[in-house]
Every structure is written in structure tokens, then in C-alpha cells.
Amino acid sequence: MVLKYKNAPVFYEDVGEGEPIVLLHGFLENVSMWHDIKKDLIQTNRVISLDLLGHGQTGCIGYIHKMSDMANAVLSVLEHLDVKEYNLIGHSMGGYVALDIAERYPKAVNRLCLINSTYKADDEERRMVRQRANKMVQSNYEAVVKMSFINLFSSESRKTHANELDKALFQALKTPLQGYIAAQEGMMVRTDKYELLKALDAKKIIIVGKKDPVVDADRILKETKGTDIVCKQLPDGHMSHIENKSELSYIIKHFIE
Numbered sequence: 001m002v003l004k005y006k007n008a009p010v011f012y013e014d015v016g017e018g019e020p021i022v023l024l025h026g027f028l029e030n031v032s033m034w035h036d037i038k039k040d041l042i043q044t045n046r047v048i049s050l051d052l053l054g055h056g057q058t059g060c061i062g063y064i065h066k067m068s069d070m071a072n073a074v075l076s077v078l079e080h081l082d083v084k085e086y087n088l089i090g091h092s093m094g095g096y097v098a099l100d101i102a103e104r105y106p107k108a109v110n111r112l113c114l115i116n117s118t119y120k121a122d123d124e125e126r127r128m129v130r131q132r133a134n135k136m137v138q139s140n141y142e143a144v145v146k147m148s149f150i151n152l153f154s155s156e157s158r159k160t161h162a163n164e165l166d167k168a169l170f171q172a173l174k175t176p177l178q179g180y181i182a183a184q185e186g187m188m189v190r191t192d193k194y195e196l197l198k199a200l201d202a203k204k205i206i207i208v209g210k211k212d213p214v215v216d217a218d219r220i221l222k223e224t225k226g227t228d229i230v231c232k233q234l235p236d237g238h239m240s241h242i243e244n245k246s247e248l249s250y251i252i253k254h255f256i257e
Helices: 031-041 067-080 093-104 124-136 141-150 155-160 162-172 177-188 194-199 217-224 245-256
Strands: 002-005 008-015 020-024 046-050 086-091 109-115 203-209 229-234
Touching: 002 067, 008 031, 008 067, 020 031, 020 067, 020 093, 031 046, 031 162, 031 245, 046 067, 067 093, 067 177, 086 093, 093 109, 093 177, 093 194, 109 245, 124 141, 124 177, 141 162, 141 177, 155 162, 203 217, 203 245, 217 229, 229 245
Parallel strands: 020 046, 020 086, 086 109, 109 203, 203 229
Antiparallel strands: 002 008, 008 046
């Protein structure tokens, strides 16, 4: 199904019945990443997933998509569907979008799950990496996407999940250049949400990968200790929905219950 937001199409899927779960994919992903996890969730819940701005079948609205812009597109879909309370699950960039929604509408969020994501803002080194990528991608899009995408997996996963990696990379390469650049620009300017997450009166969990090259798992485990934020660690990299699919599904299912 498609909804218009600022003259751009926003693609979404709405299946199942029960308490709503909103699934938000990461950078260079789309609704297809949730295919297997949705099978478990729709047995007991209404599941809403959508392509974020500049990804999948959703259009771009500029050359910078701030997390608040992406959140507004999500909120327009939820308003259209008359969904007032929900559980948010976000992978990587989708987690940043979920945090933006939770900051503005904390009472609407019953549960918040961040997968391979963080409440931290980009540090200077990370911003420089994004800036370099945005320059390089303009002249060699496919090579840059392939290199950065493959590096999200642990070295073991690249072999054991080669077929699924290829399928996910195929979807990543569908992302338009403008969508790539706009998302990177938006992630660069996001703010720290640690205090917000601690204060949020909702059930909260962060799922990290021990070998994640993007998210500092050790730091998150240390910073969430002694808070009401549950932190679970999986053994592999940034793509837990592929690398540790069964363990991730188990954690999510029990978290929602």
C-alpha cells in the first residue's frame, strides 16, 4: 500500500491482528528485511512495516533526510491507519528513527526495541566516514555499497550466510543515490538520545552484536548496566536478522509478550 507524504510515495505493509508492532529497517534496507521475523509476529500481533524515505519503494523529499523527517513519514502512516499506541522495533538507522518518535510521543510507545542500533550520536570520526562515503558513492556507487555492506557481517557470516548476504546486497543496491546521500546526511546530524532512553516509561531492550563493526557493543553493555534498559548480546555482526536469525526472533517474540 502507498501513502503520499510531501508528494513522495511512502510504501507500507499492514498485516495481522492484535497489538500493533511497527518495524523500521536500517540504512540500505527495506521492508523485505523483516520477512522471516514477521512470520512469527503476525501470529499474535498487527505488524506494520514500511520503507523509510529514500529506500525501497518510498521516495525522497530532499538531499538530507533527518531522522525527524523519516519519523514524520512513519507517523503519517500511523495516523492514516488510526494507530495511536504501538511497539517500535528498529534495526540500525530504524532505531534512530524509533528514538525520534519516542522522544516526541513517549506515551504512544509501549515497547521499544533497538537492534544493532545505538542512542549515541555520531562522533567526529564517524561523521568523516559518512562524508567520505557520500563523495565516493557519487562516482562509484556499486563498489562503495558492496564494500560497506559486506563489512557489516562478521567474517564467518560472510561464508555461512553467503546466499542471504547476496539477497540483502541485491536489495541494498536498489537504493537510489539520492536516498543513500540523504540518509547519511541525516544520520550525521542526529543528537544523543541516552537520557531520553533512560527516562522513557516503556519496556526497553537493545540487541547488540559482539562483532558489530558499527555499534560499540561493550560500551552499550556498560552504559545500560544498572538501568531498566535490557541489553542482549548476540555473537556476530551488524546484521543480526541474518547472522543470528533464530536467536533474534526468540528475543523479540518474548520481549513483545
